[in-house]
Amino acid sequence: MTITVKVEEAGFRPASRIASVGVSKILQIGAKAALMKREGLPVIILGAGEPDFDTPDHIKQAAKAAIDAGETKYTALDGSPALKQAISAKFARENGVDYAVDEITVGTGAKQILFNAFMATIDAGDEVIIPTPYWTSYSDIVEVCGGTSVLVPCSAEAGFRLQAEQLEKAITSKTRWVLLNSPSNPSGAAYSAADYQPLIEVLLRHPHVWLMVDDMYEHIIYDGFDFVTPAALEPRLKSRTLTINGVSKAYAMTGWRIGYAGGPKALIKAMAVIQSQATSCPCSVSQAAAITALNGPQDFLKDRQESFKRRRDLVVSRLNAITGLDCRTPEGAFYTFSGCAGVLNKVTPKGKTLLSDADFTDYLLEEAHVAVVPGSAFGLSPFFRISYATSEAELIQALDRIEKACADLK
Ligand code: PMP
Incomplete structure (x- = not known):
């Protein structure tokens, strides 16, 4: 592979x-x-x-206006206050989950968010449970960070979704994270609230395991499927959940390189440490465009x-x-x-x-x-x-x- x-x-x-x-x-x-x-x-x-x-025209216009207004300098390390505010509002409006601005981080794409999160939390030998089929970068990033990917096959019959018994069996004392992606690349499978519930119950029994969810495809969903994110479903899990999202897929902004996440303050701070040594901030112009994407029309x-x-x-x-x-x-x-x-x-x-x-x-x-x-x-x-x-x-x-x-x- x-x-x-x-x-x-x-x-x-x-x-x-x-x-x-x-x-x-x-x-x-x-x-x-x-x-x-x-x-x-x-x-x-x-x-x-x-x-x-x-990328929609009103988003492109926002970027052009930002350039003309001189928004061409370094911004705050892990996202401008205005963008964090827009992300906080998005989480509340679309997902019913409250993330304060200091519980939000912005990176150069969701890929960098994943990288920051694993780099900031994984020690040699730490395990990350990844249901398969999975987006190929997940295990490679875990391995670059010195961790071990624990791949759990999810069959087509199970809707390519991880089952509670499989999760329970895969957890060890070394498990640091479980990484779920809904809707999924590559399977397109999504988890409903009822699909998440048994997994959440398992996680509540294992307080050392944190949950990372990749919601990148949230807005590309069919047949009235009711998208949910676990942090909104279970307040007791929110304090150890990282909710990752971005503008690449929803707003056709793959080249602008803006991804973000909401999570507990201590984790967000640790991720900023990694980002500070990898890059000084996400692109200022792209951040301005992302603010318009999130705050602007959604029709x-x-x-x-x-x-x-x-x-x-x-x-x-x-x-x-x-x-x-x-x-x-x-x-x-x-x-x-x-x-x-x-x-x-x-x-x-x-x-x-x-x-x-x-x-x-x-x-x-x-x-x-x-x-x-x-x-x-x-x-x-x-x-x-x-x-x-x-x-x-x-x-x-x-x-x-x-x-x-x-x-x-x-
Ligand atoms: N998560 C998933 C599931 C993806 O498919 C992708 C892009 N292929 C990403 C994250 C990364 O998105 P980006 O870095 O463009 O924000």
Whole structure:
């Protein structure tokens, strides 16, 4: 799943902390697909983890105004007071959870928030429970920080959701965190209040275990699913919960690099220590844009959600009509995570037997010119992830090709 960093040039010795960490399979596939495209092959890339919409104009205007007003200097270390205020208001308004401004931190993307949190809390040998399938960066960040990822497989039958018994079994005296992501990248699965409740009960019995939740896809949710975040559900757990969110996915602001979190003051302070030695503050202009994103109109989110829903329905129904594939309908995000057990051990027209999901996705890339990511990259096989954050026309073309590629297997 990863490329190990090796001594590639005389005199270079990588640090041992990156020995088992590398460039993710997603990036490897993306690079291969991009190369094939440059060579003139008609490759369709369904690998991207970002909305295909543009950042809304009123947010761009706020950034331009900030530049003109001279907001071009360092800001407060972990977020300007105005942005923290906007985040505090967002948590209260949308999630029904109270975070005071000194319980809020802002970083250069939610990825940096995750990094700050683990760097600030993990000692060698500390364990982080991560349900699979999981966003690949989780375990790599834990490992860079010297911790141990405890991966717990969550089946499609269980809705790709961690079950209370699994959590109970995975907890040891070394467990520091449990990391939950709802809606999930890559499965699109989300936890309802009823899904969270048994997990919360387990956590209440283990006071040394903290809960990290990644709510990045909160606003990309379908069929009236009632999004909730655990800190709002259980006040007794809030004092050891870090609630992570950001503007990348909701507001199509991946390049602006603003992520944030609410959590107990002591943790937030410790995270600021890490941030102070990694960067001096998140980008001042992006912070101004994020304030407008959070405080400004929210009505366009609904239109975007509907557009994603149409594409989700198209992809799920087409995949389920293909013999050998089996796709659960996701509650949110812009990914499908489809089973492909039914195509394994079949033989391609070129005589290759497909032994794994990675063989299948290699076959799709090489023969059908469609780039998707194997479940093995997310810690659960045999599956593959499609990102449907692309045009319906392109999706239809890609699905036609996947259908033909599957029909060609013997
Ligand atoms: N969490 C999840 C589940 C994600 O998919 C991503 C982006 N792929 C992030 C966090 C990071 O988002 P950002 O750093 O852009 O805020």
